[in-house]
Amino acid sequence: MAVNLLEEKIESEVEGEGTRTWERGAIEQQLGERMSLDNE
Known part of the structure; x- marks a missing residue:
């Protein structure tokens, strides 16, 4: 979720x-x- 917010900000x-x-x-x-950390 947080990643999507950051992408929208960018x-x-x-x-x-x-x-x-x-x-x-x-x-x-x-x-x-x-994302790499989240996937591990």
């Missing part, structure tokens, strides 16, 4: 402000790590 930031690529990459990396 999408709204990208649409609204054009989030910097490195910022987005860092957030996506965190999301990936969290």
